[in-house]
Amino acid sequence: MNVPTAKSNCWTCKERKVGCDRALPHCENCTRAKRECKGYDLKLAWPDKYDGRRKQKKYQADPDTSATNYVTNFGEFSFLNTGNGDVEGQKYTVRDLAAMGGPTIDSGVSRSVSPGLEFWKLDLGEREGSLLSHYDSVVARMMTTIDDSTNGFRLQIMPMALTSTDVSATSLLQAILALASFHLGSREEALTHKVEAIKALAESFHCAPPLDERFRLTQFASCLMLCVYSVFDASDTSWYTHLQGARNIVSGCDRAIASDQHGCNPFLEEWYEYHNTFSEFGHPSQFKTPSPSIHDILIPEGVAIDQRIVGLLGCSTELLRLISCINQLRTLLAMGKGASESDTMGLAVQIRLRLLNLRQEVLVYPDETSGHISHTRIHHTAEFYRVAAMLYLHDTYPVTAPSSSTSSPPTSPLPFPSVPDLVRQGFNLLDQMEVCSSPWPLFVVACNVTEDRDRIKIMRIFGQASQVRRIGNYDVIMGLVKTVWSRVDLRTNEGRDGNAEIPDWRELVDEKTGMPSFT
Numbered sequence: 001m002n003v004p005t006a007k008s009n010c011w012t013c014k015e016r017k018v019g020c021d022r023a024l025p026h027c028e029n030c031t032r033a034k035r036e037c038k039g040y041d042l043k044l045a046w047p048d049k050y051d052g053r054r055k056q057k058k059y060q061a062d063p064d065t066s067a068t069n070y071v072t073n074f075g076e077f078s079f080l081n082t083g084n085g086d087v088e089g090q091k092y093t094v095r096d097l098a099a100m101g102g103p104t105i106d107s108g109v110s111r112s113v114s115p116g117l118e119f120w121k122l123d124l125g126e127r128e129g130s131l132l133s134h135y136d137s138v139v140a141r142m143m144t145t146i147d148d149s150t151n152g153f154r155l156q157i158m159p160m161a162l163t164s165t166d167v168s169a170t171s172l173l174q175a176i177l178a179l180a181s182f183h184l185g186s187r188e189e190a191l192t193h194k195v196e197a198i199k200a201l202a203e204s205f206h207c208a209p210p211l212d213e214r215f216r217l218t219q220f221a222s223c224l225m226l227c228v229y230s231v232f233d234a235s236d237t238s239w240y241t242h243l244q245g246a247r248n249i250v251s252g253c254d255r256a257i258a259s260d261q262h263g264c265n266p267f268l269e270e271w272y273e274y275h276n277t278f279s280e281f282g283h284p285s286q287f288k289t290p291s292p293s294i295h296d297i298l299i300p301e302g303v304a305i306d307q308r309i310v311g312l313l314g315c316s317t318e319l320l321r322l323i324s325c326i327n328q329l330r331t332l333l334a335m336g337k338g339a340s341e342s343d344t345m346g347l348a349v350q351i352r353l354r355l356l357n358l359r360q361e362v363l364v365y366p367d368e369t370s371g372h373i374s375h376t377r378i379h380h381t382a383e384f385y386r387v388a389a390m391l392y393l394h395d396t397y398p399v400t401a402p403s404s405s406t407s408s409p410p411t412s413p414l415p416f417p418s419v420p421d422l423v424r425q426g427f428n429l430l431d432q433m434e435v436c437s438s439p440w441p442l443f444v445v446a447c448n449v450t451e452d453r454d455r456i457k458i459m460r461i462f463g464q465a466s467q468v469r470r471i472g473n474y475d476v477i478m479g480l481v482k483t484v485w486s487r488v489d490l491r492t493n494e495g496r497d498g499n500a501e502i503p504d505w506r507e508l509v510d511e512k513t514g515m516p517s518f519t
Contacts, residue, residue: 011038042490092483093513098234098472100479131180132158139183142469143228145378145437146311147371148364152267153312155369157225160218167207168218171200175225182232183470194229194236197222201245217268220249224271230517234472237514240283243275267312274313275519277320278440280327282506282515294343297328299350309360309378314438315385316360323389325351330396348397352416355390381438384429388441391422391448395502423448427457435468436461439477440518446481447502455485476516483508 005022012030013020015038021028022040030037092100124132140153149155161173178193201222204215223246230239250272299322300306306318313320329347360382362375394416417425426445436442442465446458458481466474487503509515 006040008040010040012036091508091510092479093237093510096479098476098479100482128177131177131184132162134184135176135180139180141371142437144311145314145381146309146364146373148311148373149367149370150267150311150365151370152271156267157221160221164214164218166215166218167200167204168215168222171197171204171222172218172225173197174200175222175229179225179229179232182229185470187233190229190233194226197226201226216249217265220246220268220272223249224268224275227275227517227519231473231519232471234476239517240279240515243279246272246275270310270317271312273317273320277324277327278518280324280331281440281518294329294332294347297325297332297347299325299347299354302354304361307359307361308363309382311378315382316358318354319358319360319382319385319389322351322354322358323385323392326389326393326396333397344397348393351393352390355386355393356416358386360386377433380429380432384426384433384436384438384441387422387426387429388444390417391419391426391444394419394422395444395448419448423454427454430457430461436465437469439465439471439473443477443481443518447484447505450488473517473519477518480505480508480516 004024006024007022009020009022010027010030012035013027018029026037026039136154136158140151140158141147143153144151147154157172157176161169161176163169174193174197178190178197181187181193182190201219204219204222223242226242227239227246230236230242300318302318306321307316309316325347329344329351333344360379362378362382364373364375364378366373423445426441430436430442430445442458442461446455446462449455449458459478462474462478462481465471466478484503484505487508491501506515
């Protein structure tokens, strides 16, 4: 019978420079000699003490790694803590990741609110009015990169909630109040409104008029607003559940969502597509298409209207759909579907060409209620998404030369940037942003950095965004990024040379407890 042994000598025998029998759980040499066996686990190492028998290594401090570079904007040191859980391949819950990502946002912060809204038609108390005013003047404007007449968070969702007293409108109104309360730091009040929103939404499904499209649209908007609440509150892991509710409404009354009878429908469709795409990024199991194949992945047509940057997306509709194509490609590869190498590579090359050649256009439609609009910020954010999409494609399926057994796929007249080049492009764009408002591209770029100085910069960007925007999702994603970095550093024989394979982050999260949202 083969007796299992350790893969290396125990630390006691290594230090004594003697042979080791590698017995488990303790070395028998140490046991016979009644010495403490220090085992075989991972051990941190510091420079050796000089013993006079060998040439001493010289260690020289790098000025760029000064301790001051590891201090955050909030006066704390940045550390990447690697523990037993990382060594043992532990999976983490979303709440674990939030705790690793950063300090809990202070709930005592108060913010100024605008005096009021002109279109209130409900009998609201003073507190509800203040919360709606905060949503209108702050929250609804920060959820889009273009705060003009297309900002449906203010100009379409608010009237849906305020111009009716039925239970679907009540649910949407309570979800808005919950979001505003949470952003103002009133957590208990936010939870009260969230519970009321869910209760009203549940009641609405029992009394929904079968042909009332407005009623169904308001239900749909309430589900999506509860998704947004889950993004803001790091302790709320029900984002996917609320999105599934929106999907059920779409499948039950697609005509209501797709019709043009109501002016808010295009906004709702884009809002839904945004959440759905990044749900695909994190939930590969949601693809239920019978016998999916690579030929089912449809690349968008590339019409001009889809290249217009949409404020709530942060990028163009075409780019969002290309990201969805990469999601589907990754899922098929993970499922081991039998596509030929040439077909797979051909699809990857087509997506690559579209990403390289995509030119996203900034179009603004200001009105008297528009906020500050920066064309530069809009463009940089959209480009940041494009850079991240190219990194995502490389992580999913690096386009390399085909093997001799396959026919050559379409070639690109433009060279595809390398990962380090794309990371540098991402940092160049981040340097021109006051605050990063888009967690998904920041996450993709962060997973591809290897140098300490870049990691420290990423941590500072996440910390600043979390404090300024007060969205708990940043802490969850930062915790996940730290876990990815720890696993990269633990990869043997690869080191930190920029060539270590990035682990699939989905394997690091306990899916049963909820998956992170990247919206």
